[in-house]
Amino acid sequence: MNELLLMCTIAGRRAAIPAVAVQSVIEVENITPIPGTPDFICGLTALRSQALTVIDSSLALGIDQPCVSRDQRAAVVEVEGHLYAIMVDEAHDVGEARSEPVAVPGGFGDGWQRAARGMVETDGGPALLVDIPQLVSGPIAAAA
Numbered sequence: 001m002n003e004l005l006l007m008c009t010i011a012g013r014r015a016a017i018p019a020v021a022v023q024s025v026i027e028v029e030n031i032t033p034i035p036g037t038p039d040f041i042c043g044l045t046a047l048r049s050q051a052l053t054v055i056d057s058s059l060a061l062g063i064d065q066p067c068v069s070r071d072q073r074a075a076v077v078e079v080e081g082h083l084y085a086i087m088v089d090e091a092h093d094v095g096e097a098r099s100e101p102v103a104v105p106g107g108f109g110d111g112w113q114r115a116a117r118g119m120v121e122t123d124g125g126p127a128l129l130v131d132i133p134q135l136v137s138g139p140i141a142a143a144a
Helices: 110-115 132-136
Strands: 004-010 013-018 022-027 041-047 050-056 073-079 082-087 090-096 116-122 125-130
Touching: 004 073, 004 116, 004 125, 013 116, 041 082, 050 073, 050 132, 073 090, 073 132, 082 132, 110 116, 110 132
Parallel strands: 013 125, 050 082
Antiparallel strands: 004 013, 004 090, 022 073, 041 050, 073 082, 116 125
């Protein structure tokens, strides 16, 4: 496959975001809350005079505990013309996928089943390949 990936940790799991989709990795300093938005949307922040919607990746996966980023790192991505800052626990480095994606094994939870394109092998071991549009859309609401 040899696709370049931003290696990171999301919700305590080794994850990979396609590097071609990442505009930059930033430290998010100020987040302005947006009233009435779902919990996984932290609010807005600014980058070079552009507004970014800040997404808590853990909550977007449907995990009850918020992202535990010590240094407020986020991957800046664009989805359908909108900029997002996806909060990650840790941003590591850029690496290569050494395999094609395979199905996400059971045990990772419904959030990862929905928001991962599969698992890929990397130099550092297997990683969940993030499906960016699925992640920024947030968890699937339970039927009422």
